[in-house]
Amino acid sequence: MGVGFQIMYSALICYLSISMGIFFAWPSVTVQIFKSNSTPLHRPMSDAEISLFGSLSSIGAVVGTIIAGALFDVIGRKACAVLAAMSYVISWGLIATVTQVEVILLAVFIAGLGSSAMLIVRLFVSEICQESIRGSMTTGSLLFCSLGILLSYALGGWTSYRTMLYTFLAIAIVGVFLTGILRESPTFLMKKGRVEEAARSIAFYRHAAIDSKEVLHEMDNLRRAFNPDLIGDNTNPEEVALKPENEEKQQVREKIxxxxxxxxxxxxxxxxxxxxxxxxxxxxxxxxxxxxxxxxxxxxxxxxxxxxxxxxxxxxxxxxxxxxxxxxxxxxxxxxxxxxxxxxxxxxxxxxxxxxxxxxxxxxxxxxxxxxxxxxxxxxxxxxxxxxxxxxxxxxxxxxxxxxxxxxxxxxxxxxxxxxxxxxxxxxxxxxxxxxxxxxxxxxxxxxxxxxxxxxxxxxxxxxxxxxxx
Missing domain, CATH: 1.20.1250.20 (MFS general substrate transporter like domains)
Structure with a gap:
């Protein structure tokens, strides 16, 4: 049962990649409309604006990834995921309600900020899944991103412009709620010294009791990850960590x-x-x-x-x-x-x-x-x-x-x-x-x-x- 719940929660995290895939492919289905005389915008886009329309999301992704990398260890993985999901809601909300070309380009940049999901999803999934399924679960972001690209192509080709926008907005809103269901990564909690919360997080994702062997084993793995000097099959980890030479090694490692x-x-x-x-x-x-x-x-x-x-x-x-x-x-x-x-x-x-x-x-x-x-x-x-x-x-x-x-x-x-x-x-x-x-x-x-x-x-x-x- 624990593996099944990990797969389910990984899917909830990877859902964020659907919005990323949708927006990545969206210019493909709208670029001809936006530069035509029958554009739904207040005027057709120029050639320079068309180039920005297709590329601004990449600049937003660069900025968003920098921000996410800075905030990972400050506000946590879950909060970063929620912020990324919110960027898509804001972006689609602007596109659905405003027709100014400049606002559309701004919305594309804001959606690009959410493309930090490429980093957030992989890190989050790798920290909540056990080793036996970790590799396959991290590829889930690629699967969901590809599903988003498929949705973008299909809805853009077979539905009206407004129907497409409202559908994408609804998908983005669902993403905010799904990320809100999740608990914080046990790795982040352990890094912040919140040991009991880390144990509860592991128990949540493993669907196990907090004092079960599985949870205790994962907690021991986390302690070893944060203090690699805790090694040896027959040595108590706490005793090894208290040895002066190990303290010195840890201090040296932290300074590099x-x-x-x-x-x-x-x-x-x-x-x-x-x-x-x-x-x-x-x-x-x-x-x-x-x-x-x-x-x-x-x-x-x-x-x-x-x-x-x-x-x-x-x-x-x-x-x-x-x-x-x-x-x-x-x-x-x-x-x-x-x-x-x-x-x-x-x-x-x-x-x-x-x-x-x-x-x-x-x-x-x-x-x-x-x-x-x-x-x-x-x-x-x-x-x-x-x-x-x-x-x-x-x-x-x-x-x-x-x-x-x-x-x-x-x-x-x-x-x-x-x-x-x-x-x-x-x-x-x-x-x-x-x-x-x-x-x-x-x-x-x-x-x-x-x-x-x-x-x-x-x-x-x-x-x-x-x-x-x-």
């Missing part, structure tokens, strides 16, 4: 900041450079554009097929591939999977560019290559750079690096989305895919020369691989 750690550790600096570079190269492969502008892209590239149906099929394929990508990276290895998937993605981009520019095959071939590109990207550049965070960084800095990587991901998304429309205007849609193909090749080359294989290796061995000059 992230920046001092980075200055002293060449392997960590190099691993961070490689990871951030792969995140940027992966983003610039162009899949984000395919998600945010799916409907207008399918309208232009596949005019004789329903863009709504094409978008939904693409979202379903991405969801299915994402569920398999983690397992495949464990079977084949991170390095070869990223190299070969990036090369395959480059081939798909070249085929897409030539097909859009020269129309050498039927229109359904364009959709086919878009789907194949989605598969290649999700297996490789869409997954591997984020898996590396868990592989290559020591526990002392892993949480900080996770926040930094997500920040960098949103920043590169903003750059890509803001530049996409000007690039299409300057070069045309087909040649833009040639640029994406070049970046896919650059990802494969960079990976070949600078990324060692990390599959199945302990972090100390991985650090040793990054200490070698390549």
């Amino acid at each position: 900041s992230f920046w001092k750690f980075m200055r002293k550790s060449y392997p960590t600096r190099r691993a961070l450079f490689v990871t951030l570079s792969l995140v940027a190269l992966g983003t610039f492969q162009g899949f984000t554009v395919l998600q945010v502008y799916a409907k207008p892209l399918f309208d232009e590239a596949v005019p004789n097929m329903s863009s709504t149906v094409c978008s939904i099929i693409q979202a379903l394929i991405t969801l299915a591939v994402a569920l398999m990508s983690g397992t495949l990276s464990d079977l084949s290895g991170r390095r070869p999977l990223l190299i070969y998937s990036s090369i395959a993605a480059a081939v798909c981009c070249i085929a897409l560019g030539t097909q859009i520019q020269f129309h050498w095959a039927p229109h359904w071939v364009t959709a086919l290559f878009m789907y194949l590109f989605s598969v290649c990207y999700t297996f490789g550049a869409g997954t591997i750079p984020y898996v590396l965070v868990t592989d290559v960084f020591l526990p002392e800095i892993k949480s900080f690096v996770s926040t930094l990587v997500i920040e960098w991901s949103w920043a590169t998304c903003f750059i890509l989305l803001f530049m996409f429309n000007p690039l299409v205007i300057w070069f045309g849609l087909g040649p833009v895919f040639y640029i994406f193909a070049g970046l896919c090749v650059a990802t494969a080359v960079f990976t070949f020369f600078l990324l060692p294989e990390t599959k199945g290796l302990p972090v100390d061995v991985v650090q040793g691989l990054f200490s070698r000059k390549r």
Whole structure:
């Protein structure tokens, strides 16, 4: 029963990702409406405003993730989740009641603040679930985000503008209530010294008595996590913690900041450079554009097929591939999977560019290559750079690096989305895919020369691989 309740509460947390997915894909179904003369806004959006409309949420996500990272250990995980859910309510409320273009852009930025859910949900779930299901439950955020993207495509294509807005507002309001049901993370409570509340939180999420063996075992694990010197099978943890040498070690550990750690550790600096570079190269492969502008892209590239149906099929394929990508990276290895998937993605981009520019095959071939590109990207550049965070960084800095990587991901998304429309205007849609193909090749080359294989290796061995000059 305890596992079932953990799955249920994880789903309540991951529900927040539905609103994130909805808003991420929303420009796809409204961008053509907002720049037309029949727009529901007080005037059509200009080309610059269209670029901001598709990209401002990424800037909001950068700011929101910084705020969430600062507030995690101040107000707690639950309060951060509620604030993220509220940002979507405010955003959809503004969009549903105001028609000013400037207010719509402000609402997009506010919704972007809620995209800190990408960090909040994963951290919250990892802290309430037991180890046997923790990995699978943290992927729930991806599942619910993909469901949000599907809802955005479906409602945007098959319902009226007002019906779509009020439905999305209702979904956001439900998210606030669901996050309110949750209890605070036991990790946060233990960090604040609220030991009894932490035990009650564990009992709540495990659906067990507060004095049960399961709760006591989890409490012992938390104590060990906050004091790694509590080790040994036959030693009482409290006795070990009182030893002077352990106190001294703990004090030394607390004095080492992230920046001092980075200055002293060449392997960590190099691993961070490689990871951030792969995140940027992966983003610039162009899949984000395919998600945010799916409907207008399918309208232009596949005019004789329903863009709504094409978008939904693409979202379903991405969801299915994402569920398999983690397992495949464990079977084949991170390095070869990223190299070969990036090369395959480059081939798909070249085929897409030539097909859009020269129309050498039927229109359904364009959709086919878009789907194949989605598969290649999700297996490789869409997954591997984020898996590396868990592989290559020591526990002392892993949480900080996770926040930094997500920040960098949103920043590169903003750059890509803001530049996409000007690039299409300057070069045309087909040649833009040639640029994406070049970046896919650059990802494969960079990976070949600078990324060692990390599959199945302990972090100390991985650090040793990054200490070698390549």
